[in-house]
Amino acid sequence: MVAPEPRYRDLTVSAPAKINLVLKILDRRGDGYHNLWSLMHAIDLEDELQFRVNGRVEGGQEGFNLEIPSGGLPSDHRNLVSRAVALLGKEAIPVAGMTVTLRKRIPVGAGLGGGSSDAAATLIGLNHLLGTRRSTADLMAMGADLGSDVPFFFLAPSAVVRGRGDVVQRVELTGKRWFVLVYPGFPIQTSSAYARLAATRPSSGMVPDALDERLARGALGWEEVLAFLENDFETVLLRDYPDLGRIKFALLDAGAEQALVSGSGSTVFGVFADPGAAQQARERLVNQGPSWHVFAVGSGSGVRLSEGVATGE
Ligand code: C5P
Numbered sequence: 001m002v003a004p005e006p007r008y009r010d011l012t013v014s015a016p017a018k019i020n021l022v023l024k025i026l027d028r029r030g031d032g033y034h035n036l037w038s039l040m041h042a043i044d045l046e047d048e049l050q051f052r053v054n055g056r057v058e059g060g061q062e063g064f065n066l067e068i069p070s071g072g073l074p075s076d077h078r079n080l081v082s083r084a085v086a087l088l089g090k091e092a093i094p095v096a097g098m099t100v101t102l103r104k105r106i107p108v109g110a111g112l113g114g115g116s117s118d119a120a121a122t123l124i125g126l127n128h129l130l131g132t133r134r135s136t137a138d139l140m141a142m143g144a145d146l147g148s149d150v151p152f153f154f155l156a157p158s159a160v161v162r163g164r165g166d167v168v169q170r171v172e173l174t175g176k177r178w179f180v181l182v183y184p185g186f187p188i189q190t191s192s193a194y195a196r197l198a199a200t201r202p203s204s205g206m207v208p209d210a211l212d213e214r215l216a217r218g219a220l221g222w223e224e225v226l227a228f229l230e231n232d233f234e235t236v237l238l239r240d241y242p243d244l245g246r247i248k249f250a251l252l253d254a255g256a257e258q259a260l261v262s263g264s265g266s267t268v269f270g271v272f273a274d275p276g277a278a279q280q281a282r283e284r285l286v287n288q289g290p291s292w293h294v295f296a297v298g299s300g301s302g303v304r305l306s307e308g309v310a311t312g313e
Pocket of ligand 1: 036146148149163194
C-alpha cells in the first residue's frame with residue numbers, strides 16, 4: 001500500500017484537563033464497567049503534544065518515538081499516546097519516523113483525565129497530520145477502547161457523558177466560572193475508587209432526573225449546575241483520604257462557591273465567580289499543605305491544533 005504523505009512536518013496539540021461537575025455511578029454492566037452519568041467540563045490546564053515527522057514515512061510503526069521530558073510516566077506501549085498511535089497504525093496508517101514529545105502539566109492519577117486527553121489529542125492530531133480524514137465518530141469509537149474518559153475530549157468543553165463514557169452529548173454552559181484545583185500530592189487509581197465504592201454502597205446510583213430534564217430543554221446556566229454539583233465517589237474518598245476533606249474545607253474557607261472531588265480523585269476543585277477571587281484563594285492555599293499542588297484556571301477549550309512547516313516548504 002502506498003502511504004499517504006504527511007501534510008505537515010510539525011504539529012502542536014493542546015490537551016486540556018477535565019473536571020466532573022456531576023458524577024453519578026449507576027449500575028454495573030455485563031462487561032464489568034459501570035454505566036455513568038457525568039457532566040464534564042474542560043479547564044485551562046493543558047498538556048502539550050508535539051508531533052514531528054523526521055523522515056520519509058513508510059508503513060507500520062517502526063521509528064515511532066515518544067519523549068516525555070518531565071519523566072514520571074512510562075513512554076512505552078503502556079502510555080495512552082503510544083496506544084493511540086498503535087490503534088491508528090494497526091490500520092496501516094504510517095507513523096514511522098515520527099517523534100511525539102509529551103509535555104505533562106496535568107497531574108497523573110488525579111481525576112483530571114490527563115491521559116485520556118493525551119489519547120484524544122493523539123488521535124485528532126495524527127488524523128490531521130497524516131490527512132487520513134477519519135470522522136469524529138470513528139475517532140471517538142477508537143478512543144473509547146483506550147479509556148472511558150477519552151470520547152468526552154472530542155466534544156469538550158462541556159458535555160454530558162453516559163453509558164461507559166462512550167455516549168457523549170455536548171452541552172452549552174452559559175455564564176463563566178473559574179477554578180482552583182488542589183492535587184494533594186498522591187494519585188488515586190480509578191479501579192481502587194470503584195472497589196471502595198462497591199464495598200460501601202448497597203445499590204447503584206441514580207440519574208439526576210431534574211438536571212437531565214433541564215438539559216433536554218437546552219443550555220444550562222452555572223447557577224443551576226452549582227445546585228447539582230455532586231460526585232458519588234466523594235463520601236468514600238473523604239473517609240479514606242482525610243487530606244481531601246482538608247482541601248475541600250480550605251477551598252470553601254477561601255471563598256469557593258462549591259468544592260468537590262473530581263472524578264475518582266485525587267484532585268479537589270473549588271468554583272469561583274471571578275478570576276481575582278480564584279487567584280487569591282490559590283495564594284492562600286499554596287502554603288497550607290506541603291505536598292499540595294495548587295492551580296487557578298479558567299474554563300478550557302477542546303483539543304487545539306497549531307501547525308508547523310508544511311511538507312515541501
Ligand atoms: O476506562 P478506564 O481505564 O478509565 O477505567 C479504569 C477502571 O475504572 C476500569 O478498569 C473499571 O474498573 C473502572 N470503570 C468502571 N466503569 C466505567 C469507567 C471505569 O467500572 N464507566
